[in-house]
Amino acid sequence: MKKSRKTTLSDLSKALNLNISTISRALNDHPKVNETTKKLIKEKAKELDYRPNPLAQGLQKQNTKTIGVIFPTFDTNFFFRVLKGIEKMMHESGYQIIISTAGESRIQEKKAIQSLSSYHVSGIIVFLSFEHEDPSFLIDIQDEGIPLLFMDRIYEEIDANYVISDDFVGMYDTVNQFISKGTKNIIHLQGNLQISTAFNRLLGYKEALLKNKISLNPDFIIPCQHQTEVKTGLRNLFSKYALEDIDLITCYNDYYAFQALEFLKENNIRIPQDIQLLGFANEPLSVYTSPKLSTINQPAEEMGVIASEMILQEIQHNQQGESYQFLTKKMSTFYLKRESTLL
Amino acid sequence: MKKSRKTTLSDLSKALNLNISTISRALNDHPKVNETTKKLIKEKAKELDYRPNPLAQGLQKQNTKTIGVIFPTFDTNFFFRVLKGIEKMMHESGYQIIISTAGESRIQEKKAIQSLSSYHVSGIIVFLSFEHEDPSFLIDIQDEGIPLLFMDRIYEEIDANYVISDDFVGMYDTVNQFISKGTKNIIHLQGNLQISTAFNRLLGYKEALLKNKISLNPDFIIPCQHQTEVKTGLRNLFSKYALEDIDLITCYNDYYAFQALEFLKENNIRIPQDIQLLGFANEPLSVYTSPKLSTINQPAEEMGVIASEMILQEIQHNQQGESYQFLTKKMSTFYLKRESTLL
DNA sequence: CTGTTAGCGCCTTCAG
């Protein structure tokens, strides 16, 4: 039950009768170290299973090879897939990932980000869910030299890298396509508009109607703060409208669509014959429903990869003192027909 | 564009003309500090937005308030739910979470754990996926004073906390119950036996047959390394057996069951009238299939919570130099009838 | 109650 300590540089230094700084240099492949001693040191290091202490390194260099990631919650699979992409890239580049979820309030969100910054992470990939009236705390973090990359949401005030999926275009194009093929009465199950993705998807829906000169029926936009409200919303709708009045239901996301699917099935409404149903996000489970859910694909994992590449780029540039030009990368979405739609 | 530095203790010290250690003590609520100066210091700290540097603290105290979590992969929703539980508890207790995925080889797995240990995390919650012939590296980490808690898998050689779901009993009880109600011919879609959960679920199946004196038909155990092999396996089975020869298909997990579901539907086999189907794990998506999947529930989020509580306990005991008695907590599973089974 | 000092493990000048 020996509480063994990790071997440190000074352990090596003693073991080899060399100065600690020589050891340090050798291990960092400093050019001005004798090749033979370097080899000697490295061997000894391996023998004693030396592993540098990232805390000490971080304290010294003000930079740990660690990337922070902030999620609003672990609720949807989408984040999971993004994370997988991030994970892959970062580990390839030798970075650790430290994850924090922001919880349910903007105060917690702020705290989570600040806590990450105090860990001297090399950069933070941020999914923000709340509207921050005063985003200056984000700018403060950038000023401390920590690159921020925002996912899926744009802040006009903040100069940074952005990776977003094209929510607007995805919805717009798809609805447009349905209309042009004769679909008339289209519902939208709208998400929480505080969240920009919900806002943009709704916007895509509206614009597509507008473009086709279809007047907006307010009853056809059903606001749901959460997927649990979907069924009630639909019940209301159908208390006022007949089955024939509705052709297609579009949704803020796949989870909303799953709820709608259940509702329709419970009421013996056939999909897609009676009503078509369209999700958004292409969650992996959407292939398992029956009928299989048609949806709009979002390249989640790829978004993670791209985000990682971008923030790594920025980090590198900063380290070398070069200037860096921020980018906004829009990931394209596309309509994925399965069984819950006809077209 | 000022590259502002974070405010440190010595900044406060200068600003207030007080010794740095007084500042430190005041901020840590050390009893022997004058209440007025303490108040003064805290106000100044807030004013300058002082936040302690966890790297420095960690270096000093050999203990960061951080918990490492190792996952084999981000593939299944189960981990996600466990993570949610961990997340909740840890943030309540003021711990950060640092996540690492182990990747596809035992070498990477080892590296991931060691890397976490070098971060001086306060503890590590470990999902191991591979068989390690020489688990001494795990013991080394324990010797360094870092508590390890293993999830969902037991290592006889390693003294530690364990949280596992009762795979054996879950499968055993359920199959037993089906048999006692007259179900005869039961298939098991077996997972990769390297993984102990797969092994235990298979074992539960076998023992249930044994207990009821049903002889084991080797054709009825279909080994699948991965869910992608399920359909082929079933195709083979049905090339040899008729529909009437099979009453129930049990599965290593829900994903296997989803594949089986697809296969059965593709072949116009009715569920549950012709064949019943039983999953394992109660993945959230299992309610969205049709028919809805009957499964064996695993309390994923709760497992995360319990694991967190246990490792936090151990950490606390260690810090106070008390002795600590390791526990093995078995989370109970239960049969959850939905629509894909009759009983 | 407060100040002084040393050190956690590492890197980086500056000398030699």
Place this chain on the structure above:
DNA sequence: CTGAAGGCGCTAACAG
């Protein structure tokens, strides 16, 4: 090419 010394930010032991 190698050694000595200082410091990153913080805490803890020892004085006063």
